[in-house]
Structures are given as C-alpha cells and as structure tokens.
Amino acid sequence: MLKHTEDVFTTNSTRVLGRASELYDFRPEDLNKLGSFESFVFEFAQNGQPHILKVIPGSHRLPPRIHGELEWINYLVEGGVSAARPVRSNTGSLVELVEPASQNDPDSEPYSLVVFEKAMGRTATEEDWSEKLFTEWGRTMGRMHALTKDYRPSHPSLTRHQWYEDEDLNPEKYLPPSEHLVREKCAALIERIRSLPTDRDSFGLVHEDMHHGNFFVDNGKITVFDFDDCQYHWFAADISIPLFYVMRNKRLNQGTPQFARHFFSHFLEGYNRENSLEREWLTQIPLFHKLREMMLYIIIHAEQAFELNDWCRDFFKDRKHRIENDIPVIDIDFSEFR
Numbered sequence: 001m002l003k004h005t006e007d008v009f010t011t012n013s014t015r016v017l018g019r020a021s022e023l024y025d026f027r028p029e030d031l032n033k034l035g036s037f038e039s040f041v042f043e044f045a046q047n048g049q050p051h052i053l054k055v056i057p058g059s060h061r062l063p064p065r066i067h068g069e070l071e072w073i074n075y076l077v078e079g080g081v082s083a084a085r086p087v088r089s090n091t092g093s094l095v096e097l098v099e100p101a102s103q104n105d106p107d108s109e110p111y112s113l114v115v116f117e118k119a120m121g122r123t124a125t126e127e128d129w130s131e132k133l134f135t136e137w138g139r140t141m142g143r144m145h146a147l148t149k150d151y152r153p154s155h156p157s158l159t160r161h162q163w164y165e166d167e168d169l170n171p172e173k174y175l176p177p178s179e180h181l182v183r184e185k186c187a188a189l190i191e192r193i194r195s196l197p198t199d200r201d202s203f204g205l206v207h208e209d210m211h212h213g214n215f216f217v218d219n220g221k222i223t224v225f226d227f228d229d230c231q232y233h234w235f236a237a238d239i240s241i242p243l244f245y246v247m248r249n250k251r252l253n254q255g256t257p258q259f260a261r262h263f264f265s266h267f268l269e270g271y272n273r274e275n276s277l278e279r280e281w282l283t284q285i286p287l288f289h290k291l292r293e294m295m296l297y298i299i300i301h302a303e304q305a306f307e308l309n310d311w312c313r314d315f316f317k318d319r320k321h322r323i324e325n326d327i328p329v330i331d332i333d334f335s336e337f338r
C-alpha cells in the first residue's frame with residue numbers, strides 16, 4: 001500500500017524502461033511521466049497514437065492478478081463499455097514481467113509492464129458537470145454490472161481478489177495501538193458487511209473506484225480507466241463510490257444534501273437503463289461509504305510519513321472523531337431512492 005519510493009525505482013528505471021521501449025516500440029527519452037503512487041505512469045506515442053505505460057512494482061501486484069484485470073477490461077469493451085483497452089506487447093502478451101537485476105539486491109525487484117490506449121477526451125470540468133454527465137456516468141456503470149453477472153475468468157489464477165482481502169483494509173497492520181477504537185469500529189463494520197447476502201444480481205467483479213478522476217469525457221461520452229482496484233464486491237458498493245467522491249469535490253459542488261440527492265437521482269436514472277438492482281440495496285450505501293471512509297483513513301494514516309496533497313489533508317481533518325462517533329459520511333435518507 002505504501003508509496004514505492006522514487007529512489008528505489010530510479011535505481012531500476014533505466015533497465016526497466018529500456019526493456020519497455022523494446023517491447024512496445026518507443027524511445028525512452030520520449031516518455032512523459034504522469035505520476036506515481038502504487039505504480040509509475042507514463043505517456044508515449046505509438047504509431048502516432050497516445051498510449052499509457054504503467055510500471056507496477058512486484059511488491060504491489062503480481063502478473064496473474066494484473067492479467068485478470070486486463071482480461072476483464074477486454075470483456076467489458078467487447079460488451080459495449082467504453083474503456084481504455086490494454087495493448088499487447090511485441091511478444092503478444094498483455095503483461096510483461098521485468099525480472100530483478102539481482103535476487104540478492106534489496107533495491108531490485110520485479111516490475112510488471114502494461115500499456116493501454118489512452119482514453120479520448122479529458123477530465124470532467126465545470127463545463128461538463130451536468131445532469132447529462134451524471135446520467136451517462138450511471139448508465140456506464142449499469143452496463144458494467146449487467147455484463148459482469150456472466151463474467152468468468154479464463155483460468156482460476158486470473159481471479160481477482162475479494163473486497164475484504166484488499167491490502168488497504170488492514171487497520172491492525174497500519175494503525176497504531178492508540179487507534180484502538182477505530183480498529184474496533186473497522187472490524188465490526190467488516191463483520192457486518194460480510195454478513196450481507198451475495199448473489200448474481202447484487203455481487204460480482206466491479207471497478208470499485210469509478211470516481212470522476214477515473215474517466216475522461218469526450219463529446220458527452222465517458223471512457224473509463226484505472227481498473228487497478230477491481231475486485232469482487234457488491235454492486236451497491238460500486239454505486240456508492242461516485243457519490244462519495246463527488247461530495248468531496250468542493251470545486252464542483254457545495255457538498256449539500258440537496259446536491260447529493262440531485263446527483264444521485266440522475267446517476268440512478270442512467271444506471272437503471274442498463275441494470276436492475278433491488279432498491280433495498282441502496283439503503284446499504286451508508287455502510288459502504290463508511291467502509292471507504294475507513295479505508296482512506298488507514299491509507300492516509302500510513303502515508304503521513306510522505307507529503308500529503310491538499311485533498312488528503314482536508315479529508316483527514318476530524319476524520320477520527322467522525323469514525324469513532326459513527327457520524328454518517330453523507331447524511332441523506334437513501335430509502336427515498338427506492
């Protein structure tokens with residue numbers, strides 16, 4: 001979960017990116033670094049078209065799980081979902097593994113290479129922030145959920161993880177003993193959620209992070225990317241994520257209950273065009289919001305040794321108090337959407 005330090009990657013970057021250039025036909029000097037957290041992301045042109053290269057440390061994720069993500073993306077695209085599609089290497093592989101330079105070197109580890117077609121368009125701005133966007137956002141997710149009901153990995157080794165296996169959801173590992181009440185709250189929440197029923201129409205492989213930073217908009221069409229966190233979870237949990245993050249974006253809204261209802265009603269309008277979910281599941285969204293709140297608290301707590309951005313610092317304020325006192329993340333009645 002913790003950031004893979006830049007200096008460790010720098011030690012290996014010439015070797016790793018040199019191998020990537022051979023496998024995907026670009027010059028290392030033409031790479032444009034876009035960012036880094038749990039992986040290192042670059043942009044480059046291939047045959048005149050923009051592509052995205054992700055370099056994933058072996059300490060974060062191993063090839064079979066990555067392959068499972070890419071196989072699911074291809075399945076969704078073939079079913080009509082607009083998503084950034086993975087590109088095969090010169091060897092015909094979806095995932096390429098660069099072995100460590102030395103098994104005995106603590107600063108050397110394996111890296112997985114994955115390339116995607118770059119999504120068309122741009123991040124949604126105030127210009128796009130409309131009922132039309134909210135509806136299309138929901139419709140896209142509804143299509144994904146409808147398709148995933150029939151999805152089966154081509155091999156058991158490519159099966160993605162269950163939600164409760166997420167490394168980020170580990171308070172005992174990442175929170176100190178002084179956070180005993182938060183630990184207890186988290187354990188109780190996980191136990192409660194695990195007791196919920198699972199069936200084909202409510203539970204399956206989902207994106208799990210489809211907020212407005214993980215899709216581009218182009219002439220009203222949404223193209224989804226960043227499926228890194230895809231996992232087996234409830235559809236209602238996936239539905240909860242857009243609202244959770246929309247309400248944290250003060251640039252695009254005032255975070256009021258009125259806006260929450262406005263956004264969510266139009267999101268569901270689009271969702272219902274593609275998939276049917278029993279309305280009772282919507283009343284579980286506060287639980288899934290609490291789960292995301294807990295996970296982010298754990299991540300940010302663990303990341304405080306690093307420089308945090310403004311979003312993380314703002315989210316972290318009073319968060320312990322809110323968790324310990326069971327204050328709702330978004331205080332609206334979800335039963336009204338049934």
